[in-house]
Amino acid sequence: MKKILFASTALVATAGVAAAEITIGGSARFGLAYNEAETNETRIEQRMRVNITGIAETDAGVKLEARFRLEANEDDHENSISGRGPGAAGFAVSYGGLRVDVGHVSNVLDSGDQVDYYGYGIGFTSFLEANSNFNGPATGFGAGSADATTIKVRYTVGDFSASLSYKETREQARSATTLWSAATGGASTVVYNDDAVAADEEWQLGLGYTLANGMAIGAVYSDTDSAGDYWVLGLNGTAGAVGYTVMVGDGDNQDDVSVSASINYEVSSATSIRALVADGGVTGADTAYGLGFRHGLGGGVTLAGGVGSDSSGNTLADLGVSFSF
Secondary structure, three states: OOEEOOOOOOOOOOOOEEEEEEEEEEEEEEEEEEEOOOOOOEEEEEEEEEEEEEEEEEOOOOEEEEEEEEEEEEOOOOOOEEEEOOOOOEEEEEEOOEEEEEEOOOOHHHHOOOOOOOOOOEOOOOOEOOOOOOOOOOOOOOOOOOOOOEEEEEEEEOOEEEEEEEEEEOOEEEEEEEEEOHHHOOOEEEEEEEEEOOOEEEEEEEEEEEOOOOOEEEEEEEEEOOOEEEEEEEEEEEEOOEEEEEEEEEEOOOOOOEEEEEEEEEOOOOEEEEEEEEEOOOOOOOOEEEEEEEEEEEOOEEEEEEEEEOOOOOEEEEEEEEEEO
């Protein structure tokens, strides 16, 4: 990520601010993607994301951040393309082992604070991930608007960390009342009332611990009004040239326990092979599995591809390049 540093006194004139800067960075990808379930089975996959982050730090060492995203990609897996953003912003304050995120930010599960919920994705688009047969709530930072403010607190001390997030979504329901009035010759008048419906609250709690050998274990519990209880246990780490993730989860919105495993084998310093399998979750769902590769071309450019089958039994594949800047 390249940084643009504005060191003028105009940016650091606020009393007590030790430093301020703006970082601009992102990623892009393009190539071919195949999905036999789509009307157009083969499409040109393209996406570019730019994250703009403002950072300031006080003399006391308190770090403040604000970020939003710009994005351009294809529409609904068809041939048309469009852009969006800037959307809602996310903010963060951190000091020592404490970090507070608020606004358009990820919850505990999506952020990966305690559990690697996505594992080693297959293909340059990661069309299959470790949570492919999991049905848990997942919200994340994006280029569009957000339906509610998310608050997340994380505290790390040594090898132990704990996270807590909260989100409350409220919607407005419009009702209409027709009034009859003799003064208007019997003409009716429609009066609209905006009534707030019940809120959908989401609480998530996560705990994690890193062992001496680099292996990390974690757990996340989620309670959502609309989806009920949900929990995930995860383990990830490395053993020589092999990186791995193992995950199990269940909840009120699933018929059965979900399990998954993904691995990444470093063939060389530039090339790796990935494999993934995920099963369970909803009755009738097929086992999702995939095999892929990644090869670094230098300069932050990666050639990647893969083939697999999703939980609906559809064959998926892609091949393309991605790069960061």
